[in-house]
Amino acid sequence: MxxxxxxxxxTVLSCIICVILISGxxxxxxxxxxxxxxxxxxxxxETPGATPQPTQSENTDPVFSWSDIYPAYDEQTKQRLIxxxxxxxxxxxxxxxxxxxxEYWVDHDSGRGMNIVPTAYGPPRIIFxxxxxxxxxxxxxxxxxxxxxxxxxxxxxxxxxVDPVSGNIVSYGSRGHSGPLEDETRIVSFEECEDKCLExxxxxxxxxxxxxxxxxxxIYNLYSDKNMKNGLAYTTLxxxxxxxxxxxxxxxxxxxxVLDRVVRxxxxxxxxxxxxxxxxxxxxxxxxxxKAKQILEENLSESYPDEDLQIQYRILNGHENDLNWYDPVExxxxxxxxxxxxxxxxxxxxxxxxxxxxxxxxxxIIDAHTGEIINLRYRDIDIS
Numbered sequence: 001m002x003x004x005x006x007x008x009x010x011t012v013l014s015c016i017i018c019v020i021l022i023s024g025x026x027x028x029x030x031x032x033x034x035x036x037x038x039x040x041x042x043x044x045x046e047t048p049g050a051t052p053q054p055t056q057s058e059n060t061d062p063v064f065s066w067s068d069i070y071p072a073y074d075e076q077t078k079q080r081l082i083x084x085x086x087x088x089x090x091x092x093x094x095x096x097x098x099x100x101x102x103e104y105w106v107d108h109d110s111g112r113g114m115n116i117v118p119t120a121y122g123p124p125r126i127i128f129x130x131x132x133x134x135x136x137x138x139x140x141x142x143x144x145x146x147x148x149x150x151x152x153x154x155x156x157x158x159x160x161x162v163d164p165v166s167g168n169i170v171s172y173g174s175r176g177h178s179g180p181l182e183d184e185t186r187i188v189s190f191e192e193c194e195d196k197c198l199e200x201x202x203x204x205x206x207x208x209x210x211x212x213x214x215x216x217x218x219i220y221n222l223y224s225d226k227n228m229k230n231g232l233a234y235t236t237l238x239x240x241x242x243x244x245x246x247x248x249x250x251x252x253x254x255x256x257x258v259l260d261r262v263v264r265x266x267x268x269x270x271x272x273x274x275x276x277x278x279x280x281x282x283x284x285x286x287x288x289x290x291k292a293k294q295i296l297e298e299n300l301s302e303s304y305p306d307e308d309l310q311i312q313y314r315i316l317n318g319h320e321n322d323l324n325w326y327d328p329v330e331x332x333x334x335x336x337x338x339x340x341x342x343x344x345x346x347x348x349x350x351x352x353x354x355x356x357x358x359x360x361x362x363x364x365i366i367d368a369h370t371g372e373i374i375n376l377r378y379r380d381i382d383i384s
Contacts, residue, residue: 064277066333070123070165078105078164085126085162092169092204093160097132104129110329112268114159114173121333123271125170128160137259145181165271169204173254173264180231186257190223193233193255200262201237201251216240231257239269242283247324247345249275270332278332279325280339285368289322292344292366299373303381310351314361323368342368 073081086101109125111117116127134155146152161171180186188196202210222234232254239249254264287295293313300309326343344366353360365375376383 064274065335065337066121066123066271066274067335069271069274073124073164081164081167082126084167085128085164088162088167088169089128089131089160093133093172095133095135095138097134100130100132101128102130103127109161110333112171112266114171119333121335122329124164126162126164128162131158131160132156133158141180141184141258144184163267168267169265170267171265172262173266180256180258182229184231184258186225186231188255188257188260190221190225190233190257193223193257194219194221194235196260197235197253197255197262200253200265204265204267213237213239218245225257232263233257239275241275241279241325244283244323244325244342246275246327247343248327248329249325270327270329274332275327275340278327278337278340281342281369283323283342285323285342285344287344287366287368287371289344289346291371292346292368295366295371295373296346296348296364296376299376299381300378304379308351311348312350312354314347314349326365326374341374343374344368 082103082105085103086098089101090096090098104127106116106118106125106127108119108122109116109127110119110122116125132155138156139153142153156174158172158174160169162168163170198210216239217237218240220236220238222236224230224232224234235253235255237251239246248268249270250266250268252264252266252268253262255261256263297311300311322345324343324345326341331337332340346364346366347361348364349361353362362378363375364373364378366373373383
């Protein structure tokens with residue numbers, strides 16, 4: 001498949017995965033789970049001493065926004081869409097106890113995964129917060145994993161979100177999924193997981209979607225057994241445009257190699273028409289990666305002139321030290337959105353951080369056309 005890469009992961013990724021598994025946190029940017037860059041556009045070499053000039057397409061002032069896409073719903077329409085959402089959930093997850101599908105409607109949700117963040121902007125969601133999706137096989141494994149402690153045998157209660165516009169499930173998962181034990185038999189190999197995850201996406205979103213998106217997705221796979229022995233594989237389908245990866249536009253799955261099923265699913269893809277209308281700048285950077293790092297180092301030197309910071313750059317995932325489209329929800333879902341910026345996403349640490357913990361890093365986001373530092377949190381610097 002176009003853009004497919006497989007890369008070994010390191011100690012930092014183990015810690016990140018551990019945080020996800022223990023806390024059930026879904027706000028973590030999935031860029032922290034990959035560790036390989038996608039193909040990017042050619043870097044434009046700058047003339048020494050020259051001031052970078054923005055390079056972009058003619059359409060630089062989008063007038064299109066999320067409010068042009070998402071309609072207002074009356075109560076009768078909402079109830080119809082809720083019943084259709086229940087039908088869809090049972091189709092995808094036949095072990096769901098339909099009686100537990102107690103729902104509520106959120107007109108605008110900017111949260112990710114199992115987080116719910118009602119706001120004045122963004123897509124509507126139908127939320128099913130406490131769904132019983134317990135299969136016989138799940139309960140058998142729970143008894144095995146409980147080590148004889150009855151209190152540890154629990155049903156599989158999950159949260160499910162449905163997009164009423166498309167009717168698709170956009171989030172599924174529990175807050176504390178317990179992964180397989182080391183001695184449990186993995187009936188699915190890691191090599192099979194990508195195809196199984198794509199098949200699941202086909203089931204949820206249809207075959208046409210997968211076939212149309214094959215050339216647009218950069219697929220990253222991570223086999224966590226190598227470090228965590230938890231029997232989970234992670235597959236992320238990052239959306240790209242003109243060879244550049246979006247920072248926050250993806251489908252993300254955990255695949256349980258023992259249960260042989262997707263146990264966590266997040267479809268964070270934004271409306272394709274909206275993204276097309278907002279991604280209008282040139283994918284060719286005006287400033288190089290080297291120049292972006294120079295801008296960062298000059299800023300740090302000005303802030304801490306009496307220190308030798310010993311800055312080192314880290315490559316930990318698919319975003320870092322590479323080009324990305326900068327698409328946080330608060331910008332994409334603005335009432336008056338600006339074009340999605342082309343950025344350099346740079347990960348680094350200093351000597352003090354390495355002395356505390358060699359895994360510590362922070363990031364800088366730098367506009368690849370203007371050289372502006374868009375985001376940087378380092379010591380007492382807070383640019384956001």
